[in-house]
Amino acid sequence: MSGSTDAAFRRQAVRFGAEAVVSEMVAGETLAMARPDVVRRTCRHEGKGRWIVQLAARRPEDMRRGAELLAEAGVDQIDINMGCPSRQVTGGQSGSALMKEPDLAKAIIDAALEGAGGLPVSLKMRLGWDSDMLNAPELAQYAEHVGLCMLAVHGRTRCQYYKGQADWARVSDTVNAVALPVVVNGDIGSVEDADKALQQSGAHGVMVGRSAVGRPWMLGEISAHLAGRTNWSEPSAAEKHESLIEQIEDSMTLYGTCLGLRIVRKHISASIDWLANDWSDTERREIRSAACKFVEPAPLFDFLNRVYADKWSVAA
Numbered sequence: 001m002s003g004s005t006d007a008a009f010r011r012q013a014v015r016f017g018a019e020a021v022v023s024e025m026v027a028g029e030t031l032a033m034a035r036p037d038v039v040r041r042t043c044r045h046e047g048k049g050r051w052i053v054q055l056a057a058r059r060p061e062d063m064r065r066g067a068e069l070l071a072e073a074g075v076d077q078i079d080i081n082m083g084c085p086s087r088q089v090t091g092g093q094s095g096s097a098l099m100k101e102p103d104l105a106k107a108i109i110d111a112a113l114e115g116a117g118g119l120p121v122s123l124k125m126r127l128g129w130d131s132d133m134l135n136a137p138e139l140a141q142y143a144e145h146v147g148l149c150m151l152a153v154h155g156r157t158r159c160q161y162y163k164g165q166a167d168w169a170r171v172s173d174t175v176n177a178v179a180l181p182v183v184v185n186g187d188i189g190s191v192e193d194a195d196k197a198l199q200q201s202g203a204h205g206v207m208v209g210r211s212a213v214g215r216p217w218m219l220g221e222i223s224a225h226l227a228g229r230t231n232w233s234e235p236s237a238a239e240k241h242e243s244l245i246e247q248i249e250d251s252m253t254l255y256g257t258c259l260g261l262r263i264v265r266k267h268i269s270a271s272i273d274w275l276a277n278d279w280s281d282t283e284r285r286e287i288r289s290a291a292c293k294f295v296e297p298a299p300l301f302d303f304l305n306r307v308y309a310d311k312w313s314v315a316a
């Protein structure tokens, strides 16, 4: 997820047992401009597990060039973005807007495969553009025909943005249309949700986005559950604390102290939301708000030491 699942977050997801992580979306044109910060920040890989980078483009030539550059950089897999509903992206006809123009979408898929030069290529999409155009199964069949390796389907249309509930059952139309592995996505926040999403969609796996922010260990819990491993146990508060500190440090290394602290705030906030303490809503809000005001790491770390020891106080 752009702006959330950066390299600092992905490191924690892998640490706690996520089976695979995908980079934030990167535009083919941006890669072609060879901006070193993009490769360093967005595409960075820990060296553990498969290195999967997601590419978005509105022109086949940008997709092709972006895929070539990623292949040269040594990634293991390229994922095509046809799921992003943002007007900035769809306005430029990429992301989920491509689902409204199947011919262009197919040309983008072809271009990704050409640029990837034999690397596995996967596709992330929505159910379709709107309820009158639920064409994920058609695109899936094309993707299978030309040789993509995997599909992920978010159970909403582009026009739904994030409204309502993801329709896991509707994802089964895609699962039934192809023999390729299909991953179901949208509103999965627990092992129970993962079970329901798999049962309703018939998909081969689950993809989790928003609900892992602030609790990356939940991905490991779902992985362990789906693999039938019964020995998973929730990390202690000390491990969660250590993970958050590592993520903050990584964020500062990636972006510099000032920007790094600003970017990691949403993760600090979400981590505080998921801390099991008997704080009232007001107290939790105060803690979150105080934690997000620090502009230097030392006092932030000191504050978090006290929060995780439940000995916090917020100065008036």
Ligand SMILES: Cc1cc2nc3c(=O)[nH]c(=O)nc-3n(C[C@H](O)[C@H](O)[C@H](O)COP(=O)(O)O)c2cc1C
Pocket: 001, 002, 003, 004, 023, 024, 025, 054, 081, 083, 084, 124, 154, 185, 186, 187, 188, 207, 208, 209, 210, 211
């Ligand atoms: C802030 C934000 C950024 C996102 N960025 C991306 C992205 O870069 N690539 C992508 O495929 N999906 C992106 N998504 C969509 C998510 O990957 C996912 O499909 C969607 O949030 C539904 O799954 P969830 O309920 O598990 O979050 C983004 C979603 C949000 C909220």
